[in-house]
Amino acid sequence: MLRWGQAAMQVLGPMNRRTGENFPIAGELYAWCSSVSAGDLAPGSIGRGIFDSEARGDIPAGSAGHIIHQYLGAGVDTTIASIGNTVALFGRHPEQLKLVRDNPDLVPAAFAEVLRYWAPMHIWGRTATREVDIGGVTVPAGAQLGLLIGAGNHDPRHYENPDAFEVSRNPVDHLSFGYGPHGCAGQGLARLEGHAIIAALARRVKTMSVGNGERIPSNITRSFETLNVAAVEAA
Numbered sequence: 001m002l003r004w005g006q007a008a009m010q011v012l013g014p015m016n017r018r019t020g021e022n023f024p025i026a027g028e029l030y031a032w033c034s035s036v037s038a039g040d041l042a043p044g045s046i047g048r049g050i051f052d053s054e055a056r057g058d059i060p061a062g063s064a065g066h067i068i069h070q071y072l073g074a075g076v077d078t079t080i081a082s083i084g085n086t087v088a089l090f091g092r093h094p095e096q097l098k099l100v101r102d103n104p105d106l107v108p109a110a111f112a113e114v115l116r117y118w119a120p121m122h123i124w125g126r127t128a129t130r131e132v133d134i135g136g137v138t139v140p141a142g143a144q145l146g147l148l149i150g151a152g153n154h155d156p157r158h159y160e161n162p163d164a165f166e167v168s169r170n171p172v173d174h175l176s177f178g179y180g181p182h183g184c185a186g187q188g189l190a191r192l193e194g195h196a197i198i199a200a201l202a203r204r205v206k207t208m209s210v211g212n213g214e215r216i217p218s219n220i221t222r223s224f225e226t227l228n229v230a231a232v233e234a235a
């Protein structure tokens with residue numbers, strides 16, 4: 001799943017060598033999702049629940065595999081990136097981890113700030129369905145746009161002191177889950193994971209130091225390939 005999840009993200013974005021090399025791997029994921037059936041999945045799991053919905057007629061017949069593909073393709077590499085970013089940011093900003101430890105109510109705001117500060121997907125796309133004027137620039141109908149989510153999250157016209165990592169900021173309007181009717185469909189699950197990680201770090205880690213880490217060259221995600229962490233457990 002890790003290999004598939006990473007490839008599903010690498011095939012998005014510009015058609016470069018990385019995109020081409022990852023198509024066959026992303027194809028394996030697509031093939032698996034096209035052939036999976038309810039009996040392959042554990043009762044009570046999210047995937048099985050999607051097949052249960054199909055059996056009840058809540059979603060169109062034959063759509064369960066495609067929805068599972070969306071979930072696996074969109075929900076693996078992104079959350080992994082956000083969790084690595086969480087550990088790295090709190091390792092570099094111990095005073096911010098202490099704020100969360102002293103006030104666990106800050107956990108949701110802290111995850112929002114991690115997502116704002118280092119967008120797990122720093123670029124995403126849109127197609128202009130009609131000619132539109134954006135900030136004095138005319139975008140023609142049919143144009144493909146690259147939305148620089150990471151840059152938007154650091155816009156000084158919107159966020160005061162945007163390059164500071166501050167868990168008390170509570171930037172609920174960050175763009176890391178996209179925007180509008182097609183905003184991230186898995187953001188509830190992503191938050192559940194992110195909040196659990198931050199709450200556990202605040203509760204269980206007394207001090208933590210992290211290395212610089214090595215980023216994975218990627219078309220759209222911002223992940224760590226390796227990150228050395230030394231942590232002292234709280235008493």
Ligand code: HEM
Binds near residue numbers: 075
């Ligand atoms: C921190 C983790 C995550 C981040 C940063 C993230 C980010 C995004 C972004 C930027 C989009 C595009 C939204 C737009 O076009 O406006 C998106 C779409 C989507 N995400 Fe996520 N995502 C995350 C986790 C997940 C998870 C866990 C799942 C599912 C289990 C998921 C499923 C989806 C799906 C299905 C879409 C397509 C929605 C549509 O086009 O209607 N994502 N996500």
